Amino acid sequence: MASSIIAAVNYPAFCKATLQDVIPIHELEQRCYASEDVFSPRRLRTLLKSNTCIALVVHGPDNRVTANVLGLVRHYSRNPSGRIYKISVDPSMRGLGLATHLLGIMEDSFRAAGMKRSCAEVRCSNKASRTLFEKSGYHVETSLPTYYPDGEDGIKYWKTL
Numbered sequence: 001m002a003s004s005i006i007a008a009v010n011y012p013a014f015c016k017a018t019l020q021d022v023i024p025i026h027e028l029e030q031r032c033y034a035s036e037d038v039f040s041p042r043r044l045r046t047l048l049k050s051n052t053c054i055a056l057v058v059h060g061p062d063n064r065v066t067a068n069v070l071g072l073v074r075h076y077s078r079n080p081s082g083r084i085y086k087i088s089v090d091p092s093m094r095g096l097g098l099a100t101h102l103l104g105i106m107e108d109s110f111r112a113a114g115m116k117r118s119c120a121e122v123r124c125s126n127k128a129s130r131t132l133f134e135k136s137g138y139h140v141e142t143s144l145p146t147y148y149p150d151g152e153d154g155i156k157y158w159k160t161l
């Protein structure tokens, strides 16, 4: 299925993910996360089919996906909010502002879907991710003791959109 290519000034073009991106996203996650944090192709397929998931990808050479952001829209009547579920940038593309750029685009998508706030859960030890969210205007609202399967604590970040 053709996807709409949306060009971004100074950044590689991104587009909405399709089911053809499931394996390339899974392979990107294998390059980015410890095995327990990698989503299976089955889980990614379910997410991409869901009408509450917004998935954006940046394609690189050889059909690779070099960056991906997965967001969930949650139409809670009192507090409609988006959740940044995963944001991943290939190690070869880091430090160029790509995650900051994709995060901003996802927040715009959340706003367009009527979301009033955006949130994300981050491992305490994930300095790069914590800095990304803090520099993008997120603040810590809650700690999440033993949130991750290996027992590590998490941090819950929120931003008003």
Ligand SMILES: CC(C)(COP(=O)(O)OP(=O)(O)OC[C@H]1O[C@@H](n2cnc3c(N)ncnc32)[C@H](O)[C@@H]1OP(=O)(O)O)[C@@H](O)C(=O)NCCC(=O)NCCS
Pocket: 032, 033, 085, 086, 087, 088, 089, 090, 093, 094, 095, 096, 097, 098, 099, 100, 101, 122, 126, 127, 128, 129, 131, 132, 135
């Ligand atoms: C977290 C991640 C997405 C950041 O991607 P990126 O494209 O390199 O991020 P950016 O270039 O937009 O950097 C954003 C800010 O984070 C900070 N940052 C990036 N990498 C960092 C690192 N290793 N240590 C400390 N700060 C870091 C930078 O200071 C940057 O701000 P600045 O440019 O104003 O100095 C990337 O490191 C990644 O994919 N990590 C593995 C997957 C992951 O942990 N994802 C998040 C959890 S879902």
